[in-house]
Amino acid sequence: MEWLDNFWSTYNTLVYSIGVHALLALSIWLTLACGLLSMANAAFMGIGAYVSALLSLNAGWPFAAVLVAAGVAPALVALIIGIPTLRLSGVYLAMATLAFGEVVRITVLNLEITGGPEGLNGIPQSTQGWHIVAILAFVVYGLTRMQRSRVGRAFESIREDDVAASLMGIDVARYKLFAFVLGAAMAGVAGGLNAHFTFFISPREYGFENAVDILTMAVLGGTGSLVGPMLGAAILTLLPELLRFLNEFRGIFNGIVLVLVVLFLPKGIWEPRRIKALFARGGGK
Amino acid sequence: MLSIHNLGKHFGGLSVLEDVSFEVPVGGIFGLIGPNGAGKTTVFNLVTGLLKPSSGKISFEGRDLAGLPPHLVTRLGIARTFQNIRIFKEMTLLENVMVGMHHHLRYGPAELFLNSRACRDAETRARQRAHELLSWVRLDHRAEMLADNLSLRRPARKLEFARGAGNRTQVAAARRAGGRHESLGKTVLMEEIRNICQRGFSVFLIEHDMRFVMGVCERIAVLNFGRIIAEEAPTRSATIPT
Structure with missing residues (x-):
């Protein structure tokens, strides 16, 4: 058991990060499943992180209530900005949500209560490993149920052809808003969890780069199923650590791996149909 | 009954439909015909809520449809197919049809979550x-096959019919695809439309091929340059020069 203790004390932040990133990747998967390319999830994560950190530091709320607030606050913001912006499609929505992300980052950078560029320090380290596991399990279960229901079919049909979907009696605008708001809530909870184990947060963590990272996780893993985004999150969290020995070349190698995956596995690493076909072929021989 | 009364549509200065009135009766197959550019598809888009009329009224069983968004029109019982077939390719045939039933599957989020x-x-x-x-x-x-594998038009069109029927549709608005496969699909589609009609649906068909319309429709209206120029049983309007 000793090696396990050693392992845990060295790598626990890494395991926590994988869990939080998985949650984030699933949050963007949800909007992608509905055909929305939203780049606002890093900002929603930031809102969740700051709201929860401030409630812990200044109001002394219990951790459970703090986490709920971390989900509710960005969901409300998503509701407000979603109604006008979700009329946009494709690249235009991506641009609008990116701009929103910048607005959030710059606001946080300049407010007094958020500590400006210095960020917030001394956030209680309330997040336990099982919190992350339990929340992730809850989310995965909920999304799986959703996927196999009328809601999942509605998302899929909207993603494929939203005009045809509306002519099937599906309220397209409402489902898009639902996906956007729920995704924001998930990203916010991830932000709350993250803030309560890193001890310190700053506006830099919720900018453009993070928005791209979250998207990359989902796309790299594959958006065809729930496994894909989580796998992508694990790979992108572990890869920089595994490549530590490359020192300054690490970033380059990281980039090469991504390019290769995108080139040769355009639907992501975890593509159920391809994997099934692979096994079928192997079994036939 | 679907009734269209003094319907007009213009896009900016371009008037596409003017003063169009006709009624699609309950039961049977009603055809709207006319040359390319007459405004047939615009009528369809207005009826299904994809476009808003500039003037006039569309009512279905006494309810005014003008200005309703497409999903609400569909829920009242009007389904349509598309000129260039639009099925959900990455879903199975079964799922495609189940999308059509979306509104009739009623369970709340809690029931869904708790299974x-x-x-x-x-x-x-x-x-x-x-x-x-x-x-x-x-x-x-x-x-259980993915709809993408329905490479031929015929089965894909049939799937569109089934999907529409899932909506508890009363009026199935169908638009036959023109172009390359025209002759291939004709008789099959004719059969399929009769099939749908026999199961108690009213069919509203848009078509530019006169012979086809003569073959299946019980009543037709003729649209030309955005105006109805005749509304008759097929044998009579065929004699009217257009």
């Missing part, structure tokens, strides 16, 4: 019904 009996039963019933609808168009044996 309650009501939710499971509703899904099972929908699945059975979808199988039944697929069997109407003789696609049941391919229920």
